[in-house]
Amino acid sequence: MFELRFHGRGGQGAVMAAQTLAEAAVIEGNYAVAFPFFGAERRGAPVLAFARIDSKKIFSKTQVYVPDCVVVLDDSLLDTIDVVSGIKPEGSVVINSKEEPDEIDLGKELRTGAIDATSVALEILKAPITNTAILGALARVTGIVKIESIEEAVKTRFGERLGARVGERNALAARIAYEKTVIGISKGIKKLETKKQWLPSYQELPVGGALIEGRTEAGLIGPGSFIENKVSGWATFRPVRDKAKCTMCLLCWFYCPEGTIVRISDRGDLMTNYDYCKGCGVCENECPVDAIKMVRGRV
Amino acid sequence: MKKVMMGDHAVAIGAKLSRAEVIPAFPITPQTLIIEHIADLINDGEMNAKFLTMESEHSVMSAAAAASAAGARVFTATSSQGLAFMHEMVYATAPLRLPVVMVNANRTLGGPPGIWCEHNDSMGVRDSGWLQVYVEDNQEALDMVIQGYRIAEDKRVMLPIMPCLDGFVLTHTVEPVDIPEQEDVDSFLPSFSPDIMLDPVKPAMIGTFMPAEYIMELRRQTAGAVESAKHVVMEINDEFAKTFDRNYGGLIDIYRMDDAEIALVTTGTVTSTSRAIVDELRNKGKKVGLVKLRFFRPFPIEELRKALAGISAVGVFDRSISYHGGGPTFMEVRSALYGMNITAVNHLAGIGGRDVTEDQIRKMFEITQKAAKGEKVNTINWHNTRGESV
Numbered sequence: 287m288f289e290l291r292f293h294g295r296g297g298q299g300a301v302m303a304a305q306t307l308a309e310a311a312v313i314e315g316n317y318a319v320a321f322p323f324f325g326a327e328r329r330g331a332p333v334l335a336f337a338r339i340d341s342k343k344i345f346s347k348t349q350v351y352v353p354d355c356v357v358v359l360d361d362s363l364l365d366t367i368d369v370v371s372g373i374k375p376e377g378s379v380v381i382n383s384k385e386e387p388d389e390i391d392l393g394k395e396l397r398t399g400a401i402d403a404t405s406v407a408l409e410i411l412k413a414p415i416t417n418t419a420i421l422g423a424l425a426r427v428t429g430i431v432k433i434e435s436i437e438e439a440v441k442t443r444f445g446e447r448l449g450a451r452v453g454e455r456n457a458l459a460a461r462i463a464y465e466k467t468v469i470g471i472s473k474g475i476k477k478l479e480t481k482k483q484w485l486p487s488y489q490e491l492p493v494g495g496a497l498i499e500g501r502t503e504a505g506l507i508g509p510g511s512f513i514e515n516k517v518s519g520w521a522t523f524r525p526v527r528d529k530a531k532c533t534m535c536l537l538c539w540f541y542c543p544e545g546t547i548v549r550i551s552d553r554g555d556l557m558t559n560y561d562y563c564k565g566c567g568v569c570e571n572e573c574p575v576d577a578i579k580m581v582r583g584r585v
Numbered sequence: 586m587k588k589v590m591m592g593d594h595a596v597a598i599g600a601k602l603s604r605a606e607v608i609p610a611f612p613i614t615p616q617t618l619i620i621e622h623i624a625d626l627i628n629d630g631e632m633n634a635k636f637l638t639m640e641s642e643h644s645v646m647s648a649a650a651a652a653s654a655a656g657a658r659v660f661t662a663t664s665s666q667g668l669a670f671m672h673e674m675v676y677a678t679a680p681l682r683l684p685v686v687m688v689n690a691n692r693t694l695g696g697p698p699g700i701w702c703e704h705n706d707s708m709g710v711r712d713s714g715w716l717q718v719y720v721e722d723n724q725e726a727l728d729m730v731i732q733g734y735r736i737a738e739d740k741r742v743m744l745p746i747m748p749c750l751d752g753f754v755l756t757h758t759v760e761p762v763d764i765p766e767q768e769d770v771d772s773f774l775p776s777f778s779p780d781i782m783l784d785p786v787k788p789a790m791i792g793t794f795m796p797a798e799y800i801m802e803l804r805r806q807t808a809g810a811v812e813s814a815k816h817v818v819m820e821i822n823d824e825f826a827k828t829f830d831r832n833y834g835g836l837i838d839i840y841r842m843d844d845a846e847i848a849l850v851t852t853g854t855v856t857s858t859s860r861a862i863v864d865e866l867r868n869k870g871k872k873v874g875l876v877k878l879r880f881f882r883p884f885p886i887e888e889l890r891k892a893l894a895g896i897s898a899v900g901v902f903d904r905s906i907s908y909h910g911g912g913p914t915f916m917e918v919r920s921a922l923y924g925m926n927i928t929a930v931n932h933l934a935g936i937g938g939r940d941v942t943e944d945q946i947r948k949m950f951e952i953t954q955k956a957a958k959g960e961k962v963n964t965i966n967w968h969n970t971r972g973e974s975v
Contacts, residue, residue: 305759309589312761318589321758345861347721347754347854349940487972495697 287340288430289350293369294359295520297329299417304335306421310431310439311339319344330520330564332363339430353377355428359416362519368478370394379472380424382416387470395474399427401467410459414522418456422463433464521565523580525558531577538569538578586764592755593618595723595762596688599730601632602770605660609637609648613667614700615752616690620662642667646674653683654791656782664752665692665706678745679714680807681792684737685745686730692752693937701938702752705905708913714807716746716814717881719852723762726750728831731770735821738777742814751854765829773828815883836885838877839892841867845874847953848893850918851902852878855941862946873950878914886921898928900953904935911965928956934968945969
């Protein structure tokens with residue numbers, strides 16, 4: 287049995303990638319399952335998906351803890367998540383990155399295939415949805431499925447839902463990524479400290495789970511604790527405002543779902559708090575005078 | 586035809602193949618994709634049914650009961666808070682003998698709010714008169730919608746049925762599913778024709794006020810129908826197996842119980858993972874077996890007594906807690922085994938959607954084995970619960 291874990295962010299299509307891989311494996315006559323695990327789904331939030339491939343029926347319905355392969359759709363996750371946790375020593379990694387495999391520090395030396403899937407996706411699909419490109423790279427790195435099966439599965443799965451043309455474009459993204467993937471060995475230098483979690487026993491958990499403002503070794507808990515939950519890493523694009531064009535109509539301030547646009551004064555200026563901006567682009571969409579442009583890259 | 590699909594889609598296709606005619610619906614995670622997919626099928630002209638977007642789950646079950654009383658084949662699906670919200674109408678449906686099929690995507694019933702798999706939502710309506718069947722994979726989910734109508738609409742039963750599938754673990758998992766041919770389903774499942782229905786040409790009264798002079802008899806009648814469902818479930822299971830070549834065993838499914846000394850009783854997807862662990866332990870020479878409890882209502886007392894006869898200890902898995910004496914499955918199984926010399930222990934795991942790992946299942950067998958040897962173990966074991974030693 288071949289087991290995979292996918293790391294992505296909501297909106298990049300990690301779940302769809304795992305499902306499409308399963309479809310490709312079944313096309314080749316194998317048995318496969320794929321399933322997600324998310325928190326409350328939100329665009330940009332870290333997402334996990336899993337897949338298993340075998341020649342016979344798979345009974346295990348648990349998550350994957352010892353993967354043969356880890357797929358990373360967004361290399362910004364490397365800063366906060368130990369993506370290669372539990373991976374088999376002979377396992378491989380497929381990563382969406384501008385860097386060469388031997389420049390990527392995963393904390394372990396592992397066979398790694400790197401592809402700038404975001405650029406492939408932006409070029410072919412005009413959107414930073416990297417799942418089909420990463421599947422092309424996955425076929426190249428692991429050989430667990432043929433690229434032709436990936437192309438067929440992508441056409442079926444995406445075609446059914448989004449129309450034949452979208453299916454074709456996505457299959458092309460997979461093929462281009464397959465050709466461009468660079469394979470090497472990752473660096474094993476950094477020691478990633480997994481973010482501590484507050485895990486009280488049932489005796490320690492406050493009655494009814496009611497929380498007041500407090501601090502644990504893992505950070506703040508209770509009211510206001512989300513101030514520690516900086517989400518700038520979720521964004522592919524960030525809003526930049528042209529002060530000359532801005533009429534201070536405040537529609538962006540009104541529509542921002544995260545309240546990241548701050549009024550410095552009633553008469554004066556606005557600023558964006560990039561720590562909490564997820565790069566959704568609602569402000570750009572709502573601005574009536576085109577004063578806001580979404581620019582690729584994080585702050 | 587084999588297709589890779591999610592549990593939710595498999596359920597929707599089951600409803601389509603069963604030619605459900607009325608779909609009152611209200612969305613709730615993780616059931617949403619079921620009704621979205623049905624809406625798509627109707628919109629695309631692939632399914633001929635009336636889709637009713639209701640304003641709440643309470644209204645969903647009201648519409649479902651009414652449409653069923655008018656002679657329509659009704660399908661709906663819900664989950665968690667949705668099931669709780671329709672509670673009143675769930676209780677109204679069964680004694681009125683309205684054979685609705687409603688899939689429940691098992692999910693944590695708040696508080697606190699949670700979206701992941703737990704069985705405490707459907708366990709909360711176990712005394713409503715609805716039949717309940719818990720499935721372990723997407724194929725079984727699809728097949729039990731089709732079988733569900735045959736069982737529910739059987740004149741000896743005429744009760745609503747609730748196929749339950751584990752939220753996310755099945756609803757959002759893709760795996761290969763064999764889709765039966767429409768003509769095969771048509772010949773297996775004839776159209777719904779109740780003896781009495783709401784028909785202006787031939788007026789009837791269904792669900793009217795009933796004083797004490799009659800209710801006791803009505804309850805007795807309903808209890809009798811649940812009881813006779815046992816036989817019907819077996820009959821239809823065998824007929825389904827002949828037609829579609831998939832045999833689920835009926836009320837329970839027995840796995841490697843020959844010469845077993847201990848066994849685990851499981852519901853839902855944990856059964857599937859447990860099969861692999863039973864194989865592993867058997868390969869090591871351990872005499873362990875597995876009984877999958879498929880139907881919770883009717884509860885298969887005789888079948889369990891027969892399947893577990895001769896073993897010395899049984900571990901009973903529960904994915905919900907009754908806050909008294911362990912989980913509901915445990916209480917029912919222990920009661921079913923009354924008078925037999927079998928030690929029963931309860932394994933609580935996966936509550937709130939926590940992953941039930943292979944290690945936890947090994948641990949369940951280990952504890953059950955100790956109980957079999959007469960060693961002192963806890964009767965109720967909270968697996969992988971901080972502050973609790975198992």
